[in-house]
Amino acid sequence: MNVLALSLGALTSRVRLVVPVVESDGRGGETETGVLGLTPEYAWASVEPLASREVLQIGQQKGAxxxxxxxxxxxxxxxxxxxLWQGRTFEVVSVINRGEARRELELLLTERTVVTGGTA
Incomplete structure (x- = not known):
């Protein structure tokens, strides 16, 4: 099994890992009421934008x-x-357990945009 080791020097960004907290809205739907941190909540990571070529190779799975x-x-x-990274929020589109070794994760992310009130 060929597993690429993650170098500690490559993990230069501190990210916060959270999950949304949702509650029933009483009408059959759900409302997000906040977020709950995972345990441990913070991790060192390497976060990088994908080149357009990589996006095309991966395909448009769910969002951009x-x-x-x-x-x-x-x-x-x-x-x-x-x-959560540098004031931005990303949703996880794919979780890859590299080499199935439980040593390294590769996450594919899409940036979550916050819609503010306004006229349409």
């Missing part, structure tokens, strides 16, 4: 994939996880 995040394995990271 814009970034790749590499980090040490974290058992709590799922497709519900959000990555």
């Amino acid at each position: 994939i814009s970034h790749r995040c590499r980090m040490h394995y974290h058992p709590g990271v799922t497709l519900r996880t959000r990555v």
Whole structure:
């Protein structure tokens, strides 16, 4: 099994890992009421924008994939996880357990945009 080791020197960004907290709105839907940090909540990672060529190779899975995040394995990271980095919020589109070795995760991310009130 060929597993690429993640160099500690490559993990230069500190990210916060959270999941949304949702509650029933009483009408059959759900409302997001906040976020809850994973345990551990912070991780060192490598976050990089994807080149347009990489985006085309990956394909448009769910939204516009814009970034790749590499980090040490974290058992709590799922497709519900959000990555907070440099004041920006990213949704996890794909979780890849590289080499199935539980040593390194590669996350494909899409930036979450916040819609503010306004006229349409």
